[in-house]
Amino acid sequence: MRSIPGWSAQKLAGVLTRVGWGLWALGALGCGPTVEPEGAHDALDAQSHPFVPLWPEGDFSARVTRYDYDFATQTGEAKSTLYLDVAPPGGDCFVVNAPQGLTGLRWNDAEPTRSESTEQGLRVCGRGQFAGQVKLEARYTVPLETYDFTQVGFSRRTDRGGNTFSYLLSWVESCDRFGPCDDRTDQLTQYVFTVKHLAGERVLCPGQLTRPDSTTTKCTLTGLTKAPTYSSFAVASNPAWRASTFTEQSSKFKVVFHEVTGGKLASSLVVADVKAYLNWVIGELGPLPYGTELRVAGAPTEWLGVEHPANLILREDLPDLRRDYANMTMHTLMHEVVHQWAGNRTTLSSPFDFVWKEAIAEYLTYRYERQGRPAGEAEQTRAYWDRLARTAAYYPQPEDDPAPVFLSYASDVYGTGPMLLFLQLEPLLGENIVLQAIKNFLSFPGDRSVADLRSALEQASGEDLGPYFDAWVYGGGDPDWPFFEVSHALEDGELTLTAVQRSVSGTAYPVSVDVLVEGATERRLVTLNYGLSPQSDTLSVTVPFPEPVVQVTVDPENRVVNRRFLGLDAEPAPARWLF
Numbered sequence: 001m002r003s004i005p006g007w008s009a010q011k012l013a014g015v016l017t018r019v020g021w022g023l024w025a026l027g028a029l030g031c032g033p034t035v036e037p038e039g040a041h042d043a044l045d046a047q048s049h050p051f052v053p054l055w056p057e058g059d060f061s062a063r064v065t066r067y068d069y070d071f072a073t074q075t076g077e078a079k080s081t082l083y084l085d086v087a088p089p090g091g092d093c094f095v096v097n098a099p100q101g102l103t104g105l106r107w108n109d110a111e112p113t114r115s116e117s118t119e120q121g122l123r124v125c126g127r128g129q130f131a132g133q134v135k136l137e138a139r140y141t142v143p144l145e146t147y148d149f150t151q152v153g154f155s156r157r158t159d160r161g162g163n164t165f166s167y168l169l170s171w172v173e174s175c176d177r178f179g180p181c182d183d184r185t186d187q188l189t190q191y192v193f194t195v196k197h198l199a200g201e202r203v204l205c206p207g208q209l210t211r212p213d214s215t216t217t218k219c220t221l222t223g224l225t226k227a228p229t230y231s232s233f234a235v236a237s238n239p240a241w242r243a244s245t246f247t248e249q250s251s252k253f254k255v256v257f258h259e260v261t262g263g264k265l266a267s268s269l270v271v272a273d274v275k276a277y278l279n280w281v282i283g284e285l286g287p288l289p290y291g292t293e294l295r296v297a298g299a300p301t302e303w304l305g306v307e308h309p310a311n312l313i314l315r316e317d318l319p320d321l322r323r324d325y326a327n328m329t330m331h332t333l334m335h336e337v338v339h340q341w342a343g344n345r346t347t348l349s350s351p352f353d354f355v356w357k358e359a360i361a362e363y364l365t366y367r368y369e370r371q372g373r374p375a376g377e378a379e380q381t382r383a384y385w386d387r388l389a390r391t392a393a394y395y396p397q398p399e400d401d402p403a404p405v406f407l408s409y410a411s412d413v414y415g416t417g418p419m420l421l422f423l424q425l426e427p428l429l430g431e432n433i434v435l436q437a438i439k440n441f442l443s444f445p446g447d448r449s450v451a452d453l454r455s456a457l458e459q460a461s462g463e464d465l466g467p468y469f470d471a472w473v474y475g476g477g478d479p480d481w482p483f484f485e486v487s488h489a490l491e492d493g494e495l496t497l498t499a500v501q502r503s504v505s506g507t508a509y510p511v512s513v514d515v516l517v518e519g520a521t522e523r524r525l526v527t528l529n530y531g532l533s534p535q536s537d538t539l540s541v542t543v544p545f546p547e548p549v550v551q552v553t554v555d556p557e558n559r560v561v562n563r564r565f566l567g568l569d570a571e572p573a574p575a576r577w578l579f
């Protein structure tokens with residue numbers, strides 16, 4: 001609990017009782033027929049009475065409906081204004097996540113009665129109220145500092161052209177680095193950013209962007225579609241950025257690149273490809289949630305990309321990186337675009353729901369690679385996912401105690417997420433059902449959990465996914481992925497394949513796994529479908545096969561998370577990207 005309701009019903013009743021008696025006494029004095037005519041002194045006295053304020057006391061809970069954030073890129077000076085929607089029964093204090101060193105605190109345009117640091121954050125108190133709005137203001141100088149070996153924080157870096165890239169970057173549970181901010185992931189709210197900068201500086205921030213004068217850039221995200229704090233607190237600037245419209249479709253999208261001269265992102269993408277993809281994803285998920293303009297900037301970032309509302313910051317050297325995905329630039333762009341719906345318009349119920357937003361961004365990117373991109377792209381994505389998943393350190397919903405370090409968990413989900421939540425369910429539910437479940441899951445704004453995703457998949461398919469999620473999604477310690485031991489027997493042109501699942505726990509995993517059988521001249525893909533609630537770890541299938549078997553390969557297309565070896569030698573993990 002972050003707020004302590006300090007206002008008790010008993011206390012309220014006590015105050016009301018006192019006031020009630022006072023009114024009764026006044027009535028008896030002023031209106032009763034037996035009262036003597038009053039003298040001048042008495043009349044004056046009757047015009048004022050002792051007043052017992054009715055303001056409630058104690059911490060109230062509230063939703064921040066809007067942040068007005070003023071930020072100066074050259075000094076880090078910031079002013080936060082939070083509009084709080086006070087929930088009944090109200091109170092006179094509010095506790096909010098905040099950094100140390102705030103100044104200029106104001107409570108509804110007045111000095112707060114008191115403020116103090118607590119374990120839950122900053123407690124600020126002012127005149128109490130039962131409900132309605134409190135405007136809370138504070139000033140803070142954001143230090144040039146980053147956290148947890150990431151770029152989260154406020155930083156300046158030199159880009160590939162020797163220009164200074166400034167970045168105020170929030171992330172999951174991090175917006176309170178920049179001023180008072182409710183950093184819960186499930187909060188969707190509105191923003192107005194007013195950024196002061198050098199005349200030559202090009203500034204990007206979430207929402208509708210205007211430049212009232214040469215040293216001010218304003219971003220307004222106050223429309224119907226709100227956004228979460230972890231992706232919205234973002235101000236990026238570079239004096240050398242030049243804006244150029246990359247592709248545009250009237251009333252649907254306008255993609256504007258912000259790159260330095262010689263930037264490699266736009267030039268490594270094909271206009272028609274990006275256009276076709278945007279038409280596809282908008283067709284599946286609906287209009288872009290934050291207006292038709294999508295700004296894409298190249299920058300010296302560590303992560304491949306970040307999804308700010310209406311703004312994508314992409315790593316400037318994406319085209320030069322090792323190709324874990326066949327086309328790093330296009331894959332990253334497609335992934336970040338999906339986050340406009342999956343992660344921004346709908347947000348995470350809690351930090352460890354991070355997996356569904358990455359799983360959806362990856363899976364929809366993959367679906368498009370499969371249907372709209374050159375042969376080989378989707379296959380390579382699956383192969384990389386599979387390596388990531390086989391070597392994952394955590395289950396998608398880790399039950400480890402203590403919980404994993406969040407950053408380690410976050411970079412761990414890019415294989416397990418899309419494979420276990422979607423790809424592996426394709427043969428069990430049908431791939432159209434999987435896509436429909438995702439569309440339903442994202443169809444309206446709000447916060448979502450992995451449990452909500454399971455419900456969406458169950459509703460779309462009519463199946464019970466309890467055993468599946470128990471086996472694959474929830475768990476503690478090193479993931480206990482199964483090894484499929486497959487034997488074969490050939491008799492009169494009939495081949496019987498028998499698979500046995502080997503795992504530490506002995507779980508019978510709900511799964512459908514393909515096995516490639518090769519003879520001297522013939523190749524056949526055989527499906528071993530255990531179904532959604534297998535009672536046994538052993539399954540046999542008999543198929544016609546005309547010649548002796550030369551080789552058997554389990555899961556040749558990387559569709560299932562299974563161990564490749566049985567034994568103690570761990571498979572080396574590939575490089576993991578965050579984006």
Ligand SMILES: [Zn+2]
Pocket residue numbers: 335339357358361579
């Ligand atoms: Zn992502």
